[in-house]
Structures are given as structure tokens and as C-alpha cells.
Amino acid sequence: GDSVTQMEGPVTLSEEAFLTINCTYTATGYPSLFWYVQYPGEGLQLLLKATKADDKGSNKGFEATYRKETTSFHLEKGSVQVSDSAVYFCALGWSSNTGKLIFGQGTTLQVKP
Amino acid sequence: EAEVAQSPRYKITEKSQAVAFWCDPISGHATLYWYRQILGQGPELLVQFQDESVVDDSQLPKDRFSAERLKGVDSTLKIQPAELGDSAMYLCASSPGTEGTEAFFGQGTRLTVV
Numbered sequence: 032g033d034s035v036t037q038m039e040g041p042v043t044l045s046e047e048a049f050l051t052i053n054c055t056y057t058a059t060g061y062p063s064l065f066w067y068v069q070y071p072g073e074g075l076q077l078l079l080k081a082t083k084a085d086d087k088g089s090n091k092g093f094e095a096t097y098r099k100e101t102t103s104f105h106l107e108k109g110s111v112q113v114s115d116s117a118v119y120f121c122a123l124g125w126s127s128n129t130g131k132l133i134f135g136q137g138t139t140l141q142v143k144p
Numbered sequence: 145e146a147e148v149a150q151s152p153r154y155k156i157t158e159k160s161q162a163v164a165f166w167c168d169p170i171s172g173h174a175t176l177y178w179y180r181q182i183l184g185q186g187p188e189l190l191v192q193f194q195d196e197s198v199v200d201d202s203q204l205p206k207d208r209f210s211a212e213r214l215k216g217v218d219s220t221l222k223i224q225p226a227e228l229g230d231s232a233m234y235l236c237a238s239s240p241g242t243e244g245t246e247a248f249f250g251q252g253t254r255l256t257v258v
Contacts, residue, residue, distance in 0.1 A: 035186075067249075074148075074235055074249040075187070082244070120186050130177045130239040130247030131200065134186030 033058045037135035052106040054121035062123040064104040069118045148250035162224035169238030181233040
């Protein structure tokens with residue numbers, strides 16, 4: 032069945048460091064791909080998305096490119112801030128039913144000043 | 145800004161007791177989802193509603209879980225009887241239901257079964 036695999040955390044970085052969180056997926060067909068962020072004690076917020084191969088999603092300095100050939104959707108940010116500390120979830124879904132999502136296990140990011 | 149409302153935020157219950165969670169989606173959103181997020185894992189879909197109808201409950205443990213959305217607006221998820229393994233965050237999400245539209249999540253209900 033469809034699935035998403037993320038790199039295990041926690042990822043601990045110093046402020047202004049470069050961030051990469053790896054995500055790969057297995058799916059039948061061509062899903063849409065998402066990154067969600069969960070701040071402590073809160074629900075999930077959509078960070079960015081890409082709906083087809085080679086699309087790049089971006090938001091708040093974060094980027095991810097939909098790579099069909101490697102079935103990947105890695106999250107990157109050039110310079111992290113303490114306020115980026117959160118849990119990041121990669122997910123796949125379908126444009127016809129965008130709330131029906133398959134999530135990875137989440138990666139905790141801790142950014143230290 | 146419109147948001148998905150959930151209550152309560154936290155719930156502690158004893159095993160074998162009944163517990164219920166409530167969700168009020170964003171106004172006008174036809175599709176409503178309930179997810180369960182066990183600590184350290186990603187959310188997993190329990191049930192999906194389109195208006196008042198269940199369209200997917202394949203992952204809902206129907207021997208103890210039930211969900212309803214009687215008027216196609218707010219929804220209730222019930223567990224009876226609760227078990228220790230039900231301790232988790234229960235998230236509600238809603239979307240307009242049209243092609244390509246985003247789903248919005250509530251803040252969740254943290255359930256602890258003791």
C-alpha cells in the first residue's frame with residue numbers, strides 16, 4: 032500500500048544552519064505531496080505542497096521539490112531560526128480528496144540559539 | 145480567521161469508561177476527517193465524512209469507536225469502552241471537498257486513559 036518514510040529525529044541544529052529533512056514515498060499513481068508542521072501543543076498546519084512531478088513547493092523559506100524518479104520530497108531551508116523548532120510531517124494525498132492523507136512518522140527539529 | 149474547533153483540549157478517563165470528542169469544522173466545509181495520532185507517530189485516518197455520510201471508516205475500530213455527523217456540520221467521535229492503548233491525540237480536519245482544496249486541522253484533543 033501507499034506509505035511515507037521520513038528520516039528519524041530529532042534533528043538538532045544551531046540557528047542559521049542549513050536544514051534537510053528527507054522524505055520518500057511509495058504510491059500507486061501520482062499523488063500530491065505535502066509537508067505539515069506541528070508546533071508544541073497545536074494541531075497540524077500545512078507548510079507547503081506540490082501536486083505533480085518537478086513542482087517545487089515553498090513557504091516561509093522552506094522548499095521541497097517533487098522528484099518522481101527518486102520518489103522523494105525532501106524539505107530544505109537555508110537558514111533555520113529558533114522559531115522553526117517543531118515536528119515536521121511529510122504526507123501524500125490525492126487532489127480529489129486532499130484531506131485523506133498518509134503521513135510519515137514525523138521528524139522533530141530543535142534549533143538552538 | 146476561520147478555524148476547526150475541537151473540544152475538549154485534554155481528557156483523562158479511566159479504562160472501560162466512555163469518552164466523546166467534538167469537532168466543529170470550518171463553516172461550509174463539506175468534508176470532515178477524524179485522525180488519531182499516537183505519541184511519536186504520524187496521524188492515521190479513522191473516518192471521513194462527506195456531509196452527513198461516512199465515506200471511509202475502514203480504519204475505525206468499530207467494536208468500540210463510533211462517529212457521527214448528523215446534520216452534516218459538527219461531528220462527535222465516541223469511544224466505549226476506552227482502553228489504555230487509546231491514549232493519543234485525536235485530530236479533526238475539514239475541507240471544502242472540491243478538487244485540490246486544502247484540509248485544515250484543529251488543535252486536537254489529547255486523551256489519556258488511566
